[in-house]
Amino acid sequence: MTTGVWALLGAVALVAVIAVALRLRDGRVRAARPVAALPAPVRDLLDGRTPVTLVQLSTEFCATCRQTRSLLEDLAGRTEGLRHVELDVTDLPDVAAELGVLRAPTTLALTPAGAELLRVGGIPKPDPLMAALRPHLPGPFG
Numbered sequence: 001m002t003t004g005v006w007a008l009l010g011a012v013a014l015v016a017v018i019a020v021a022l023r024l025r026d027g028r029v030r031a032a033r034p035v036a037a038l039p040a041p042v043r044d045l046l047d048g049r050t051p052v053t054l055v056q057l058s059t060e061f062c063a064t065c066r067q068t069r070s071l072l073e074d075l076a077g078r079t080e081g082l083r084h085v086e087l088d089v090t091d092l093p094d095v096a097a098e099l100g101v102l103r104a105p106t107t108l109a110l111t112p113a114g115a116e117l118l119r120v121g122g123i124p125k126p127d128p129l130m131a132a133l134r135p136h137l138p139g140p141f142g
Contacts, residue, residue: 028125029118029125032116035098038099041092042095045087050112052082052136052137053110057105057107058086058089058105059088059089059104062105068124105123118133
């Protein structure tokens with residue numbers, strides 16, 4: 001085999017490893033990032049009467065945002081103390097940068113005071129997300 005073939009096989013293997021790694025990270029619940037102050041467009045979405053607000057940061061061209069919206073609306077609709085809102089950051093890159101968001105969708109779970117509880121990049125996995133939120137919710141979940 002020539003050097004070119006080996007280089008091609010190496011490149012294909014590297015791409016496959018990166019694809020698997022990204023796939024494993026997608027939808028994983030991660031610890032909150034400390035933010036000095038929430039940007040105003042995000043702060044304006046919070047409701048002081050709801051213990052947890054899921055803020056979905058989306059973009060106009062996001063392929064998986066619609067699926068994420070559907071999943072989060074369903075969870076919020078059947079979970080007391082949980083609310084879902086969506087913010088399109090297509091024209092608000094400064095908001096995404098302030099929050100350290102590098103991909104859409106990214107979902108932030110926030111308290112009424114604006115403290116970040118957790119974040120999820122990509123389409124959330126419902127069971128791990130609800131398990132992470134349970135301590136912050138009222139009723140049988142809290």
